[in-house]
Amino acid sequence: MYCYEYHEFLIDPFKLKIIKQQIFICVLFVFSVSIVVRPQIKFASCLNSFGQPEVIEQFFNAALNQRTTAEKITRFASFPDYLMIHLKKFTLREDWVPIKLDVSVDMPEEINIEYLRGNGPQEGENLLPETSDAPPAFVFDENIMSELTNMGFPPEACKRAIFFTKNKSLNDATNWLMEHISDPDFSSPFEQPGTEINSEFLPNEEAAAMIMSMGFERNHVIAALKATENNLDRALDWIMSHGPEEIFTAELTTEQPAKNNKPAFRDGKGIYKLLAFVSHMGSSSTVGHYVCHIKKEERWVIFNDEKVAVSQNPPTDLGYLYVYKRVSNDQI
Numbered sequence: 001m002y003c004y005e006y007h008e009f010l011i012d013p014f015k016l017k018i019i020k021q022q023i024f025i026c027v028l029f030v031f032s033v034s035i036v037v038r039p040q041i042k043f044a045s046c047l048n049s050f051g052q053p054e055v056i057e058q059f060f061n062a063a064l065n066q067r068t069t070a071e072k073i074t075r076f077a078s079f080p081d082y083l084m085i086h087l088k089k090f091t092l093r094e095d096w097v098p099i100k101l102d103v104s105v106d107m108p109e110e111i112n113i114e115y116l117r118g119n120g121p122q123e124g125e126n127l128l129p130e131t132s133d134a135p136p137a138f139v140f141d142e143n144i145m146s147e148l149t150n151m152g153f154p155p156e157a158c159k160r161a162i163f164f165t166k167n168k169s170l171n172d173a174t175n176w177l178m179e180h181i182s183d184p185d186f187s188s189p190f191e192q193p194g195t196e197i198n199s200e201f202l203p204n205e206e207a208a209a210m211i212m213s214m215g216f217e218r219n220h221v222i223a224a225l226k227a228t229e230n231n232l233d234r235a236l237d238w239i240m241s242h243g244p245e246e247i248f249t250a251e252l253t254t255e256q257p258a259k260n261n262k263p264a265f266r267d268g269k270g271i272y273k274l275l276a277f278v279s280h281m282g283s284s285s286t287v288g289h290y291v292c293h294i295k296k297e298e299r300w301v302i303f304n305d306e307k308v309a310v311s312q313n314p315p316t317d318l319g320y321l322y323v324y325k326r327v328s329n330d331q332i
Contacts, residue, residue, distance in 0.1 A: 038104040046087070046105065050074065051116055062129045075118030078267035082275075083113075085322040090215025090285045096240055098214060098285040104317040107277070111324060113270040138192050141167040153177055154187035163192065183241060185227070204230040211236055214285060272324035279319045293319075 051074065059070035089101045121127060140162050147170050148158040160180070161173040180186060203225045210232065211221045220239055228234035275295055282288025292303040293314045302311040 036102075038102055041103055041105045043105055043107050043111070047111075047113065047116070063126075074116075076113070076116050076270065077118055078265045079113070079117070079270040079326070081266055081268070081326050083272050083324040083326070085324065087320045087322070088215055089280070089320045090213075092215075100280070100283060100285040100288075102283060107274065107316050107319070107322060110271070110273050110327070113272075117270060138163055139167075144170050144173055148173060148177070156188060156190045157181075157186050159190040160186075163190070184238060204232070207232040207235065211239070268326055269328050271327045273327055274316065274322065275325040276323040277314075277316060277319035278321040279315060 054072045054074075056070045056072055058067050060066070061068045061070070087105055089103070091099060091101060093099055140159060144162055144167065145155075145158055148161065149155055151174070153161075157177060157180075158173070161176040165172040165176050203222050207225060207230060208218065208221050211224070212218055216239060221235070224235040224239040224242075225231075228238050276293060278290060278292050280288050280290055293311055293316075294301050294303065300311040300314040302309055302314070
């Protein structure tokens with residue numbers, strides 16, 4: 001009886017049409033559901049990248065009294081009671097358009113960064129002199145300078161082009177000028193990096209924080225604020241319109257003289273537990289909404305403007321600012 005009914009059901013054209021319609025609806029439903037696929041990144045990989053050597057071009061070596069290529073490694077001199085970690089999810093494309101990196105970072109509940117502690121100069125390493133003579137003046141190729149000025153370019157802009165292309169060729173200098181012709185300081189007086197007299201500059205911290213929230217590094221932001229006299233709008237335009245060479249030049253002029261009275265910092269073991277994180281909701285770097293999760297009494301609480309509630313499944317992998325608290329209060 002059951003076999004006969006099953007066979008009859010399959011060959012009935014009307015019932016077969018209904019089955020096909022139901023299958024078609026199910027397929028449409030499956031494909032209409034938007035599935036977000038994000039790259040998975042381990043936080044340990046981010047830490048390893050942070051601790052890797054970084055090459056610095058055109059570094060002025062005080063011991064050699066000339067510019068060389070240097071290697072920089074970042075280490076911690078001390079570990080604070082609270083550690084803030086900024087994941088650079090806001091960045092720039094090659095055409096300087098700001099974007100947000102929609103990635104998932106596996107942030108652990110507990111981290112140990114003791115291996116990133118700095119232990120001073122290592123065997124075979126010598127500290128550079130604290131003070132030295134000014135870097136040697138750059139000698140501009142007179143032939144390239146003459147050709148560029150004959151083309152109608154401002155002399156100060158020609159100096160910039162020749163300096164940053166290292167007297168290589170007329171073609172390289174011309175290309176540099178064409179690429180930077182819209183820079184605000186294109187024809188302003190040129191000063192060789194490292195030869196300027198440093199003056200005390202206090203950046204507008206509120207403006208700096210707003211620009212850094214877009215993913216720019218603090219030293220770049222300070223250079224932009226100094227170049228624009230702490231004007232937020234002009235500083236943002238400056239940092240967006242300047243290439244790496246100009247930013248590097250401006251950074252050298254913002255360095256402050258070293259002071260003897262070094263402040264004392266609390267130090268302890270570099271073992272931390274996750275306490276809070278801030279998330280940016282939205283796919284764009286220019287718009288969106290911010291929410292905060294804080295762990296209170298072993299429960300995660302979400303703060304969304306005036307709304308506060310217990311969070312059952314906090315998205316710890318989608319934040320971009322994280323606050324960790326030291327596990328032990330033992331001081332070093």
